[in-house]
Amino acid sequence: MKRRGLSADSDSLRAFWALFHLRSGERRCVLRTRYARWRPPEGSDLIVSQYVTDRSVGVFLRGPRGEGWRQTAERLQPWADGLSAALDTQMGRAFLFPTRTVVDTADDANWTGMADFMHTAADRYVTVLERLSPAPQMGEPV
Numbered sequence: 335m336k337r338r339g340l341s342a343d344s345d346s347l348r349a350f351w352a353l354f355h356l357r358s359g360e361r362r363c364v365l366r367t368r369y370a371r372w373r374p375p376e377g378s379d380l381i382v383s384q385y386v387t388d389r390s391v392g393v394f395l396r397g398p399r400g401e402g403w404r405q406t407a408e409r410l411q412p413w414a415d416g417l418s419a420a421l422d423t424q425m426g427r428a429f430l431f432p433t434r435t436v437v438d439t440a441d442d443a444n445w446t447g448m449a450d451f452m453h454t455a456a457d458r459y460v461t462v463l464e465r466l467s468p469a470p471q472m473g474e475p476v
Contacts, residue, residue: 344368350386350445357446358453372396373456375463380406382459384452391448392434393455394426395463403428413466420462431459 347368354360360373370385379398385391395417397406407430410417414425421431433455437444 346440346442347386349442350439350448353445354384354449354452357449358456360453360456373460375460378463378466380410380463382456382463384456386439386448386452388439390434390436391439391452392432393452393459394429394432395459396430403430406430416466417462421459433459 351371354371360371369387370383373382373384374380375382381396381398382393383396384393395406395410396403397409407425407427410425410430417431418424421433423431423433426432435448435451437448439448
């Protein structure tokens with residue numbers, strides 16, 4: 335029988351997120367789905383999304399709830415080169431400015447590294463976004 339990843343097991347997923355919050359000390363994360371936590375930077379309506387799948391964990395930028403990725407990408411276009419350089423990734427499509435690591439998420443021996451990877455990456459994203467001046471806000475003309 336093929337072993338499935340972390341996202342297939344609700345109890346394990348809850349245990350992983352509990353470990354994540356314990357290790358990161360992050361209090362500003364918002365539960366959005368059982369697979370992701372959103373972290374809103376100060377002074378921006380952009381969201382740093384931290385996620386787990388069967389085979390990877392990662393971080394990407396998204397707009398506020400209700401804003402499609404294309405609209406967010408248009409808003410971020412004036413900052414795209416600077417964000418790409420600061421985050422060491424390209425804008426991409428759908429999942430904007432993604433950073434991820436491939437890992438066996440079902441193996442709980444990997445969870446500490448997964449949590450640390452996401453937290454460190456999210457810290458970097460938040461720092462970069464909080465330094466953007468002015469931060470692009472929803473509804474602003476591009």
